[in-house]
Amino acid sequence: VAGSYHHGNLRRALLDAAADVIAAQGLGALSLRDLAGRAGVSHGAPAHHFGDKTGLLTALAAEGYRLLGEALTEASAAGDFLEAGLSYVRFAVAHPAHFQVMFSPQLYRADDPDVVDARARTDAQLYGTAPERPGVAGPRDVAIAGWCLVHGVATLWLAGNLRDTADDPIELARRVAVSAFRDPGAA
Amino acid sequence: VAGSYHHGNLRRALLDAAADVIAAQGLGALSLRDLAGRAGVSHGAPAHHFGDKTGLLTALAAEGYRLLGEALTEASAAGDFLEAGLSYVRFAVAHPAHFQVMFSPQLYRADDPDVVDARARTDAQLYGTAPERPGVAGPRDVAIAGWCLVHGVATLWLAGNLRDTADDPIELARRVAVSAFRDPGAA
DNA sequence: TGTACATCAGTGAACGCGCGTTCACTGATGTAC
DNA sequence: TGTACATCAGTGAACGCGCGTTCACTGATGTAC
Numbered sequence: 001v002a003g004s005y006h007h008g009n010l011r012r013a014l015l016d017a018a019a020d021v022i023a024a025q026g027l028g029a030l031s032l033r034d035l036a037g038r039a040g041v042s043h044g045a046p047a048h049h050f051g052d053k054t055g056l057l058t059a060l061a062a063e064g065y066r067l068l069g070e071a072l073t074e075a076s077a078a079g080d081f082l083e084a085g086l087s088y089v090r091f092a093v094a095h096p097a098h099f100q101v102m103f104s105p106q107l108y109r110a111d112d113p114d115v116v117d118a119r120a121r122t123d124a125q126l127y128g129t130a131p132e133r134p135g136v137a138g139p140r141d142v143a144i145a146g147w148c149l150v151h152g153v154a155t156l157w158l159a160g161n162l163r164d165t166a167d168d169p170i171e172l173a174r175r176v177a178v179s180a181f182r183d184p185g186a187a
Numbered sequence: 188v189a190g191s192y193h194h195g196n197l198r199r200a201l202l203d204a205a206a207d208v209i210a211a212q213g214l215g216a217l218s219l220r221d222l223a224g225r226a227g228v229s230h231g232a233p234a235h236h237f238g239d240k241t242g243l244l245t246a247l248a249a250e251g252y253r254l255l256g257e258a259l260t261e262a263s264a265a266g267d268f269l270e271a272g273l274s275y276v277r278f279a280v281a282h283p284a285h286f287q288v289m290f291s292p293q294l295y296r297a298d299d300p301d302v303v304d305a306r307a308r309t310d311a312q313l314y315g316t317a318p319e320r321p322g323v324a325g326p327r328d329v330a331i332a333g334w335c336l337v338h339g340v341a342t343l344w345l346a347g348n349l350r351d352t353a354d355d356p357i358e359l360a361r362r363v364a365v366s367a368f369r370d371p372g373a374a
Numbered sequence: 375t376g377t378a379c380a381t382c383a384g385t386g387a388a389c390g391c392g393c394g395t396t397c398a399c400t401g402a403t404g405t406a407c
Numbered sequence: 408t409g410t411a412c413a414t415c416a417g418t419g420a421a422c423g424c425g426c427g428t429t430c431a432c433t434g435a436t437g438t439a440c
Contacts, residue, residue: 005401006416026293028215031393042418044396049416053394103346106213137366144352144359145336145366152339159290165331172331179324179332180367192434193383218426229385231429236383240427378439385433391426400418406411 011049013039018060022097027104032056057101057108058115064098065118067091069125076125081142082177084129085150089173092154099154133183142181149180198236200226205247209284214291219243244288244295245302251285252305254278256312263312268329269364271316272337276360279341286341320370329368336367 007013017038021030032053033043050056071091075083092099101107109115130143137145153176156162157169166172194200204225208217219240220230237243258278262270279286288294296302317330324332340363343349344356353359 005418006403010416026291028294032395033393041416043394044419045417047395103342103348104213105347107215133366133371135371136369137362141362141366144349145363148339148343148363149332149336149367150339151343152335152337155290155342156335156338160292161290162331175324175328176332176335179320179328180336182323183371184320184322185370185372192385193436197383219428220426228383230427231386232384234428376440380436380438382436383434385431387430387432389427389429393424393426394422396422397420398418399420401416403413403415405413407409 007039007041007045010039010041010045014046014049014056015060015063018056019095019097022100027100027107054108058112060098060101061105061108061110062112062114062118064095064102065115065122067095067098068102069118069122072122072125076128079129081129081131081146082174082181084125085146085177086170086173088126088147088150089154089157089169092158093169096158099158103151103155133181146177146181149177194226194228194232197226197228197232201233201236201243202247202250205243206282206284209287214287214294241295245299247285247288248292248295248297249299249301249305251282251289252302252309254282254285255289256305256309259309259312263315266316268316268318268333269361269368271312272333272364273357273360275313275334275337276341276344276356279345280356283345286345290338290342320368333364333368336364 014035017035018030021034021038030053032046035056036043036045039045046056050059068088068091071087072084075087126147127140127143130139130146132139133142150173153162153169153173157172162169162172166175201222204222205217208221208225217240219233222243223230223232226232233243237246255275255278258274259271262274313334314327314330317326317333319326320329337360340349340356340360344359349356349359353362
């Protein structure tokens with residue numbers, strides 16, 4: 001919509017630009033003025049949609065939890081613990097900016113109703129597929145352990161600390177999950 | 188050394204102040220001018236010791252890898268895989284700023300000789316205690332899996348995402364490690 | 375013991391910058407009649 | 408179909424701020440003789 005006064009979908013454009021900047025340059029490089037420039041709009045415009053910078057990060061976090069929830073839906077419905085873990089890593093790799101913001105709660109309003117709601121839904125899926133390990137741990141402990149494991153894979157990968165260990169983060173996650181959780185007795 | 192022209196140990200004081208600020212307010216709140224103020228020194232002084240801001244973060248990362256190496260020494264010498272993992276989490280909790288900086292390599296000069304050296308020593312210890320899991324995975328895969336697991340516990344804990352799951356991060360780490368790695372057949 | 379001198383560490387003024395936020399405004403849109 | 412009006416979205420000038428970095432300087436320290 002070149003030349004027109006109204007942008008059409010500025011909110012979406014700003015969120016996308018923010019994700020791009022964070023993924024490419026990190027959170028430290030994020031500025032509202034820069035985002036406005038990228039969207040081709042004056043630097044005061046973002047205030048209309050997000051109020052302030054924290055508002056934008058809050059929206060990004062809420063969107064992140066929603067996207068993660070969607071990414072987990074299929075594996076969750078199928079009750080597939082391993083696949084849920086792999087989907088978690090896939091999400092982190094596909095949406096590194098959302099992932100980074102979501103887990104930096106001091107940057108946004110973690111008590112925002114949108115965030116709380118989306119997060120609750122996602123948490124339920126995160127805990128839903130974990131099996132019991134008879135004689136070792138109940139499903140809840142297994143769920144937490146699985147979450148920590150895939151979260152570790154995702155953060156170490158995104159920060160570039162596993163780049164010389166593996167080419168494909170999903171293959172790596174699978175290998176790591178098997179190394180940790182498979183019982184020696186199993187086929 | 189109040190009133191004297193020379194500080195005495197400004198380098199140390201600046202690193203300590205940086206760790207305090209990062210732990211309390213996050214990386215975004217870090218500024219050389221603020222650190223100088225905290226150390227009671229003019230704002231141009233830090234340049235003498237670190238050159239620029241990246242230099243300070245590089246020093247912090249190198250120190251972090253050195254401290255982590257020391258934290259792992261005992262468990263590494265004893266060949267105790269679980270204890271090495273717990274020491275990793277203990278280090279992250281005791282030195283959250285160092286931990287955060289170390290694993291944000293875009294913030295510092297990761298090819299700095301000091302960093303490379305300290306990191307290599309630490310990596311060796313990180314990989315040294317992992318046992319084979321017969322029929323499941325070799326020691327290297329187990330080491331990576333263990334690293335990812337404790338790294339996940341540490342980052343999730345530091346970001347405040349496990350505060351309602353456990354009181355003590357070390358106890359949590361132990362439980363998580365057992366849930367993942369213990370064989371059902373074992374006593 | 376005393377003097378000269380080199381070295382080092384910290385000063386403080388100055389530079390230029392990009393930032394978040396506010397606010398009176400104006401252009402565009404859409405609804406009521 | 409046409410006019411009046413309310414609402415909304417984006418403008419652009421202005422504010423005040425803290426920042427990193429540079430640089431000629433000065434105070435302090437310690438070494439050589």
